[in-house]
């Protein structure tokens with residue numbers, strides 16, 4: 549096999565425009581992304597254990613799957629607000645809420661780092677993989693802290709280090725046999741920006757949170773969700789995942805080489821459920837029992 553190495557312009561999965569193109573892409577593929585993330589989402593919802601009557605903020609709510617689950621947990625006497633920076637995703641979430649008859653969830657388009665909501669109005673801040681994309685996570689968490697009452701809690705999941713997430717790192721290694729990928733900046737906004745416990749703890753502590761715990765989640769990511777055949781998974785990897793981003797503007801012969809290699813890699817990981825790869829996430833929880841330092 550001939551290998552041609554070309555360079556990609558920016559590190560993988562960083563510098564994504566969630567308020568624009570990236571939000572629209574996630575919106576288009578939301579059912580598949582939600583199916584992929586469902587097991588980790590379920591573990592995070594269990595950890596949050598929201599009670600009847602609580603008011604919950606779902607940060608980076610996407611197309612609303614976790615907002616609906618939280619709405620069920622808090623019951624008719626509770627309220628959930630799904631906040632997302634992508635107007636396309638907020639519209640989809642609101643439409644689905646109407647279709648599903650969810651009456652205790654509302655959706656708002658805005659940036660978690662700067663949005664102003666009623667101070668002390670919430671009992672719980674929840675997020676499934678929505679907090680790692682803030683340009684300034686220290687400022688964003690200080691802002692979010694203001695919206696929580698004393699005694700409230702924060703519960704979210706975020707990805708662990710890349711080597712423990714071959715569903716991204718091994719796949720990117722396959723692509724980088726052909727296209728050299730600039731090394732990612734571990735501090736830049738992106739899926740792995742909260743992988744380092746020390747830094748994440750510092751972000752939360754500086755925002756005034758206490759009792760911070762990290763629970764590792766180890767499992768498998770089924771690419772594109774369960775039940776897809778190999779063609780559908782390769783299509784998902786190209787169009788929804790990062791492979792297509794890297795291939796943008798590259799010559800056709802190179803595109804074909806990369807996709808053939810990606811296909812071989814995915815075929816070797818096929819199971820009865822789909823294409824499965826190891827994954828690791830942190831389930832993070834904290835509380836605000838002290839006065840906000842914001």
Ligand SMILES: C[S@@+](CC[C@H](N)C(=O)[O-])C[C@H]1O[C@@H](n2cnc3c(N)ncnc32)[C@H](O)[C@@H]1O
Nearest residue numbers: 566608609610632633634659660676677678681
């Ligand atoms: C990986 S997706 C997760 C979506 C959803 N939580 C789920 O699990 O299906 C990250 C989400 O965070 C949102 N997001 C990114 N930056 C944000 C910000 N600064 N404020 C609010 N939402 C943001 C994105 O638009 C996107 O919907």
